[in-house]
Amino acid sequence: MPITLENVGIAVRDLDEAIAFFTDLGLTVIGRDTVSGEWADTAVGLDGNHAKIAMLQTPDGNGRLELFEYIHPDAVETHPTLPHEIGMHRVAFSVDDIDAALETAATHGCVPLRGVADYKGVYRLTYLRGPSGILVMLAQDMTKS
Structure with missing residues (x-):
């Protein structure tokens, strides 16, 4: 199927x-x-x-x-999901320019949880909190640059 x-x-x-x-x-x-x-x-x-x-x-x-x-019914507030919790985790997006995407996110008050990581020179990626505490991952494939 x-x-x-x-x-x-x-x-x-x-x-x-x-x-x-x-x-x-x-x-x-x-x-x-x-x-x-x-x-x-x-x-x-x-x-x-x-x-x-x-x-x-x-x-x-x-x-x-x-x-x-x-x-x-009224929405129920919850604590934002942490990266290690079981359940719905995050939504991830590939971006052409992570620095530009982070500048855009910052205009909404959203910044990386810890910084931008470099995975073996292949990916630059980060997690940030979006609106309503949504965990968002941004990733730039450095092999396409």
Whole structure:
């Protein structure tokens, strides 16, 4: 049976803030909506599900993020995931210029957790906290430079 990745869904505190962050990094909004009703309750498994959503896509068209901000029920605050915790970990992006991507992220108050690492001269990569505490990895393939 063939399978493809549809998207990664991330709940956020502020949909517009998250959209601004990811579009500044280069993703494109391909749709926005507000969803609710029996179909949404059934799909998500949550009674009274009502959320604002946005679908974003990477420039190559292969990667999508679905961001959602809950209207009902109230969103539940959690502690940001740490790199060693089991469960949903991070979203990772390849970038052509990690320094430029980090300058963009910094305009949103997002900086590397520790710095930029060099993996054997092949990759430069870092983790940072995006909007709503989302753990984001940026990686630059140095063999393409």
